[in-house]
Amino acid sequence: MATRRSTKKTPAKSNVSKEELLEYYREMLLIRRFEEKAGQLYGMGLIGGFCHLYIGQEAVVVGLEAAAKDGDKRVTSYRDHAHMLACGMDPNGVMAELTGREGGYSRGKGGSMHMFSKEKHFYGGHGIVAAQVPLGAGLAFADKYKGNDNVTFVYFGDGAANQGQVYETYNMAELWDLPVVFVIENNQYAMGTAVKRSTKSPSLWERGAAYGIPGEEVDGMDVMAVKAAGEKAVAHCRAGKGPYILEVMTYRYRGHSMSDPAKYRTREEVQKMREERDAIEHVREILLQGKHATEDDLKGIDKEIKAVVNESAEFAKDSPLPAVDQLYTDIYAAEIPQEA
Amino acid sequence: MATEVLMPALSPTMEEGTLAKWLVKEGDTVSSGDIMAEIETDKATMEFEAVDEGIMGKILIAEGTEGVKVNTPIAILVEEGEDADAAASSASAPAESSAPAEAPAPAPETSSAPVPAVASVPAEDPEIPEGTEMKKTTVREALRDAMAEEMRREGAVYLMGEEVAEYQGAYKISQGLLDEFGAKRVIDTPITEHGFAGIAVGSAMGGLKPIVEFMTFNFAMQAMDQIINSAAKTLYMSGGQMGCPIVFRGPNGAAARVAAQHSQDYAAWFMQVPGLKVAMPYSAADAKGLLKSAIRDPNPVIFLENEILYGRSFDVPVMDDFTVPFGKARIWREGTDVTIVSFGIGMTYALQAADKLAEDGISAEVVDLRTLRPMDTDTVIRSVMKTNRCVTVEEGWPQGSVGGYISAVLMQQAFDYLDAPVINCTGKDVPMPYAENLEKLALVTTDEVIAAVKQVTYR
Numbered sequence: 001m002a003t004r005r006s007t008k009k010t011p012a013k014s015n016v017s018k019e020e021l022l023e024y025y026r027e028m029l030l031i032r033r034f035e036e037k038a039g040q041l042y043g044m045g046l047i048g049g050f051c052h053l054y055i056g057q058e059a060v061v062v063g064l065e066a067a068a069k070d071g072d073k074r075v076t077s078y079r080d081h082a083h084m085l086a087c088g089m090d091p092n093g094v095m096a097e098l099t100g101r102e103g104g105y106s107r108g109k110g111g112s113m114h115m116f117s118k119e120k121h122f123y124g125g126h127g128i129v130a131a132q133v134p135l136g137a138g139l140a141f142a143d144k145y146k147g148n149d150n151v152t153f154v155y156f157g158d159g160a161a162n163q164g165q166v167y168e169t170y171n172m173a174e175l176w177d178l179p180v181v182f183v184i185e186n187n188q189y190a191m192g193t194a195v196k197r198s199t200k201s202p203s204l205w206e207r208g209a210a211y212g213i214p215g216e217e218v219d220g221m222d223v224m225a226v227k228a229a230g231e232k233a234v235a236h237c238r239a240g241k242g243p244y245i246l247e248v249m250t251y252r253y254r255g256h257s258m259s260d261p262a263k264y265r266t267r268e269e270v271q272k273m274r275e276e277r278d279a280i281e282h283v284r285e286i287l288l289q290g291k292h293a294t295e296d297d298l299k300g301i302d303k304e305i306k307a308v309v310n311e312s313a314e315f316a317k318d319s320p321l322p323a324v325d326q327l328y329t330d331i332y333a334a335e336i337p338q339e340a
Numbered sequence: 341m342a343t344e345v346l347m348p349a350l351s352p353t354m355e356e357g358t359l360a361k362w363l364v365k366e367g368d369t370v371s372s373g374d375i376m377a378e379i380e381t382d383k384a385t386m387e388f389e390a391v392d393e394g395i396m397g398k399i400l401i402a403e404g405t406e407g408v409k410v411n412t413p414i415a416i417l418v419e420e421g422e423d424a425d426a427a428a429s430s431a432s433a434p435a436e437s438s439a440p441a442e443a444p445a446p447a448p449e450t451s452s453a454p455v456p457a458v459a460s461v462p463a464e465d466p467e468i469p470e471g472t473e474m475k476k477t478t479v480r481e482a483l484r485d486a487m488a489e490e491m492r493r494e495g496a497v498y499l500m501g502e503e504v505a506e507y508q509g510a511y512k513i514s515q516g517l518l519d520e521f522g523a524k525r526v527i528d529t530p531i532t533e534h535g536f537a538g539i540a541v542g543s544a545m546g547g548l549k550p551i552v553e554f555m556t557f558n559f560a561m562q563a564m565d566q567i568i569n570s571a572a573k574t575l576y577m578s579g580g581q582m583g584c585p586i587v588f589r590g591p592n593g594a595a596a597r598v599a600a601q602h603s604q605d606y607a608a609w610f611m612q613v614p615g616l617k618v619a620m621p622y623s624a625a626d627a628k629g630l631l632k633s634a635i636r637d638p639n640p641v642i643f644l645e646n647e648i649l650y651g652r653s654f655d656v657p658v659m660d661d662f663t664v665p666f667g668k669a670r671i672w673r674e675g676t677d678v679t680i681v682s683f684g685i686g687m688t689y690a691l692q693a694a695d696k697l698a699e700d701g702i703s704a705e706v707v708d709l710r711t712l713r714p715m716d717t718d719t720v721i722r723s724v725m726k727t728n729r730c731v732t733v734e735e736g737w738p739q740g741s742v743g744g745y746i747s748a749v750l751m752q753q754a755f756d757y758l759d760a761p762v763i764n765c766t767g768k769d770v771p772m773p774y775a776e777n778l779e780k781l782a783l784v785t786t787d788e789v790i791a792a793v794k795q796v797t798y799r
Contacts, residue, residue, distance in 0.1 A: 105581075114577035116577075123545055124582070126570070131538065134537070134566065135539075138538060138544070142543040142546025145548055169538065171535070175530070330580035331614050332617075333575055333585075
């Protein structure tokens with residue numbers, strides 16, 4: 001459970017300017033509105049299969065992206081729409097992938113769980129719980145091999161944190177000093193199983209100690225706290241000191257996927273989180289109380305975001321289905337010509 | 341009472357070795373546990389300890405002798421006062437004098453004999469220009485040379501796996517690579533196949549060109565998710581954006597007497613997966629040429645080697661940059677009566693069978709598929725259109741086999757040309773047993789191939 005705090009009077013952290021805070025507000029709001037729209041489109045049958053929404057967890061990815069520089073990489077599992085939006089991928093392309101259309105990032109062949117962008121250094125979008133963890137360490141391996149100072153953010157959930165390959169990866173990441181930040185997005189539930197029903201470990205980040213990896217718990221409902229922790233982790237990695245673990249305590253308001261009735265927790269529990277700990281409301285309060293923005297300013301942002309999201313939905317509906325000959329493309333990359 | 345000391349088998353597949361050095365001399369007293377000699381196997385130089393006590397009566401094989409067959413007497417131990425020469429003549433008479441403890445289990449001949457002096461010189465090989473100089477090379481050296489050449493050619497190519505660096509390779513395939521390329525590019529991993537396969541796949545997505553050595557492909561089962569779900573499918577799932585240029589290589593299939601969990605042929609499994617390419621070479625030339633192509637390929641490649649073939653020598657062309665394309669079968673031997681299709685170590689049985697069949701007046705055409713995905717079924721079909729009969733040979737299991745697939749292709753595309761049902765010679769439908777006799781029964785044999793050919797040719 002995210003740590004308690006008073007909802008009032010949290011001062012703006014010194015590591016964030018007014019402009020930055022407004023930007024985080026905008027990005028978190030974009031994620032929330034985008035996900036709400038995706039939920040609607042799913043209900044209308046325009047999005048099929050699995051669709052995992054990020055609503056409630058917005059501060060995690062926005063805070064960490066604020067700590068990243070150009071060239072840094074990110075990889076995550078299938079609750080991935082927010083990571084794409086936060087690293088600057090085009091909402092139209094993301095939404096059109098959700099609807100399985102030609103205009104989607106994977107031209108309709110990946111869907112909600114599988115999108116990639118080399119340009120934005122987003123490496124997916126992976127459907128097998130925890131498989132992205134060694135992949136992310138591999139991306140960091142490549143950067144270290146090439147001798148640059150890029151860092152990779154590997155996102156995984158509290159459920160994935162029990163997979164064996166996570167620990168194989170911890171071991172090698174520390175052994176080889178790989179510049180990777182392991183971000184455990186602890187949203188309290190692995191599908192329907194509460195953390196305490198799947199492990200007796202008091203905390204997940206502390207398991208890194210067995211491999212010599214430092215880490216810490218972070219309040220994932222506070223975007224500034226996430227950014228501060230992210231900066232610390234990134235500095236550790238860029239200094240060549242190897243990996244770092246952040247266990248970011250957060251909460252998802254919606255079910256695991258669209259078909260999850262969420263019977264494993266009470267309506268009151270969710271309601272309490274929304275009322276007391278909502279990450280967007282938190283920033284909104286700071287902006288208003290600190291007179292960094294007026295109600296009208298924020299309304300303006302809301303309106304702007306709404307337009308972006310509506311446009312993405314229209315784009316996603318209008319984009320054609322992939323041409324049938326796409327069935328047989330992209331199975332193999334073109335041959336590299338062989339020298340005689 | 342004199343005791344013969346026999347050439348020991350120091351690895352599951354060792355058939356002969358070099359007696360590198362004697363550490364005792366005639367007349368020395370030897371106690372059990374003393375190191376008597378250094379013996380070089382195809383994989384390593386091993387110390388050889390005495391099991392019995394006695395006096396070194398006579399050294400029968402001088403140090404530096406190469407090609408000493410397992411179980412050959414190499415020395416005589418005598419007791420106090422015994423005459424070594426007399427003991428030698430009496431000891432060497434009965435074969436039973438071999439003390440079992442002294443000579444660890446003789447190396448079984450899993451693959452029957454080493455490649456015979458076959459008439460089966462490849463009938464055509466368009467990759468090799470006429471007049472090219474050929475050099476006898478083992479499959480082991482060919483694989484190493486391929487990796488070294490490609491690592492020299494491109495800095496993004498690196499090798500990762502268990503014991504590939506400081507140990508020089510569990511099967512000595514990576515011998516010398518650490519020295520030449522350093523620890524940055526030749527990387528020992530902990531024993532964590534799932535994890536390091538995933539890291540390698542991620543590094544390929546990040547722009548490198550990893551070669552992952554699995555100590556054997558049996559251990560790749562731990563990494564199956566990363567191979568199939570991450571490496572093979574990502575290009576498709578990303579709409580063509582995110583490729584994965586990676587080679588997974590290592591010995592596949594039965595070695596010798598290593599039982600069920602270390603003796604599986606995965607050719608048919610990997611062959612099924614779109615997004616993967618699969619190579620399974622037989623000869624050293626193909627091993628080299630195909631591995632070089634595999635490393636350059638922008639796609640994930642499964643490269644299935646065979647421990648028993650590692651030590652076999654073949655002609656390899658002396659060329660600056662010899663590569664073999666994927667998806668092109670090689671006709672090893674032309675024939676008119678039947679087409680025998682195989683790949684990898686199965687070619688050993690196919691070629692032996694073809695030789696023996698020739699003595700009976702049956703002319704077999706032997707096709708080496710070389711790569712299973714892409715598979716050159718055109719060459720198989722063309723051959724069957726000529727011979728009208730087909731036998732496939734592989735070590736893997738029968739259900740869902742490579743041969744089963746070829747049979748289906750022939751039925752669909754060459755039905756009118758078939759004069760007999762295709763027969764698939766495969767490993768038996770059992771986990772690999774340990775016992776020597778049972779293991780032999782479980783593997784496909786040359787005799788089975790001959791019998792199958794006689795059946796399809798109605799002889």
